[in-house]
Amino acid sequence: MKFGSKFGIFNTFDYNLDLKERKAKYMNYDGILCEKCNNDIYKRFYYCIYCYDKETDVNKKRHMKFGSNFKIFNTFDYTNLNLEERKAKYMNYDGILCEKCNNDIYKYDNFYCTYCYDKETDIIKKGHMKFGSKFGIFKTFDYNLNLEKRRAKYMNYD
Known part of the structure; x- marks a missing residue:
């Protein structure tokens, strides 16, 4: 396995969390995978860049990138x-x-x-x-x- 046993699945409802909450939830994982497309979620961003680039709705993109804050x-x-x-x-x-x-x-x-x-x-x-x-x-x-x-x-x- 790419990350061993210390990986998390980034759920689409995690986009409702603000960036601090996302960091707290996933800080102890060696890797994070997107639930929707299975691509890596970089800890620098805490959103799926692949899904973000495919999204066409501006409001959904804002929500993916920043959460509710x-x-x-x-x-x-x-x-x-x-x-x-x-x-x-x-x-x-x-x-x-x-x-x-x-x-x-x-x-x-x-x-x-x-x-x-x-x-x-x-x-x-x-x-x-x-x-x-x-x-x-x-x-x-x-x-x-x-x-x-x-x-x-x-x-x-x-």
Whole structure:
């Protein structure tokens, strides 16, 4: 046998578990097999990549990947929340998906959709996406200000 006696069968109802619960359930197994297709479930993901790729329903894919603990990122939050408020709102979710393009938003990328950011051409909108509502553009004539005046002028920005 591939894994010996220490393997588990990943049941389709395990998709109802959040990622922490999935990890806890399968952490002591050397290998995990998908109940539906018998392919390996990688412990890095805790969902069947083969079944995920075959699935066409976007909502089912979200559920497979993140369980019940995912959130749709509201694009209004780019202008309505500063960066800290955005982090607080979305930090506790296993997955965050962009409402505009359905791509993953990684918490470690400062809570913005890198796909939409790369496609955006408006520098102001890009600033709001990356830095939140407390955002300003540093003007080149501000180089004429001394350091203290620059700090005072831009101290309220993220």
